[in-house]
Amino acid sequence: MTLHLWSWTFLLTSLLPLFSTAPSDSVPFVAWGTQSSTKLNALARTSKPFLSATQLFDKLLEGDSLCQFDAVIVADQPGLHATDLRVLPSTSYISSRLKSSASSLQIPNLPFDGSNALEDFKNTLSERCYSDRRELPLGKLVSFDSNAKHVIGVAMPSLGDTRTSLQRQIEMNDSAQRLSSWMDSISPVFQSYLVIYTASRPFTPESEDGSAFVVSGESDFAADPLNTTLPSGPLFARYQFLTPGLITALLVAFGLLVPILLLGIYSLASIQSPGIGRMEKGVGAEKKNQ
Numbered sequence: 373m374t375l376h377l378w379s380w381t382f383l384l385t386s387l388l389p390l391f392s393t394a395p396s397d398s399v400p401f402v403a404w405g406t407q408s409s410t411k412l413n414a415l416a417r418t419s420k421p422f423l424s425a426t427q428l429f430d431k432l433l434e435g436d437s438l439c440q441f442d443a444v445i446v447a448d449q450p451g452l453h454a455t456d457l458r459v460l461p462s463t464s465y466i467s468s469r470l471k472s473s474a475s476s477l478q479i480p481n482l483p484f485d486g487s488n489a490l491e492d493f494k495n496t497l498s499e500r501c502y503s504d505r506r507e508l509p510l511g512k513l514v515s516f517d518s519n520a521k522h523v524i525g526v527a528m529p530s531l532g533d534t535r536t537s538l539q540r541q542i543e544m545n546d547s548a549q550r551l552s553s554w555m556d557s558i559s560p561v562f563q564s565y566l567v568i569y570t571a572s573r574p575f576t577p578e579s580e581d582g583s584a585f586v587v588s589g590e591s592d593f594a595a596d597p598l599n600t601t602l603p604s605g606p607l608f609a610r611y612q613f614l615t616p617g618l619i620t621a622l623l624v625a626f627g628l629l630v631p632i633l634l635l636g637i638y639s640l641a642s643i644q645s646p647g648i649g650r651m652e653k654g655v656g657a658e659k660k661n662q
Contacts, residue, residue: 450573
């Protein structure tokens with residue numbers, strides 16, 4: 373019994389790193405299109421979380437469904453966190469577009485694997501759809517050929533140096549307004565377009581001087597006010613309950629504490645009182661003497 377318990381303990385603790393190892397950094401990912409997209413709708417309904425940004429972009433590139441859009445606009449805001457999107461007012465450009473678009477996709481915490489997945493995605497998409505490839509700073513106006521397809525990368529202001537929650541909120545509101553104005557200027561050129569808003573670099577919790585950005589509430593930006601665009605389905609398909617921390621706690625509890633508790637109970641149960649042995653021996657000796 374003792375050997376069996378310790379064997380299970382060793383097995384579960386050896387598997388602990390496999391379950392608890394997960395990307396420590398993540399970036400939010402939102403996308404919306406002016407026309408219905410089977411690709412976005414399918415990904416929004418999936419119940420299996422994406423393990424990395426590379427996996428998501430590979431899924432987006434499957435087939436040529438994104439080529440249906442005249443323009444794919446990829447807004448990259450380094451240092452973006454899910455909470456930054458969550459605090460946006462419901463009337464902001466990003467929130468209103470996610471609610472009113474024909475197709476949309478929201479992933480609050482997309483694991484960042486350190487790869488150059490976003491840049492690779494833009495290059496691959498432009499080659500596959502024979503699109504004109506552009507990289508522009510936010511707000512720059514250029515002319516676009518309305519008869520061609522386009523993949524446009526938009527460099528948003530980095531949030532890496534914004535240290536306080538209030539500063540980040542002000543910066544986010546300003547970025548959303550500037551993106552709205554820029555989109556209003558170029559959108560008449562395209563009959564249909566897809567906007568992807570994410571970050572090529574994850575949020576860094578602490579700055580060099582030690583001041584930290586305080587993340588208040590849950591990091592799921594879709595909770596309020598953007599929850600109206602969440603995919604329908606079972607509860608576990610819409611929310612991620614088994615986080616790496618919870619999995620680690622469960623494995624420690626069932627892999628270490630429970631076997632130790634059972635071992636203790638078994639050891640206590642195997643202890644025999646010395647008085648009982650002497651009593652049985654004394655009764656047997658009396659019967660023999662008789």
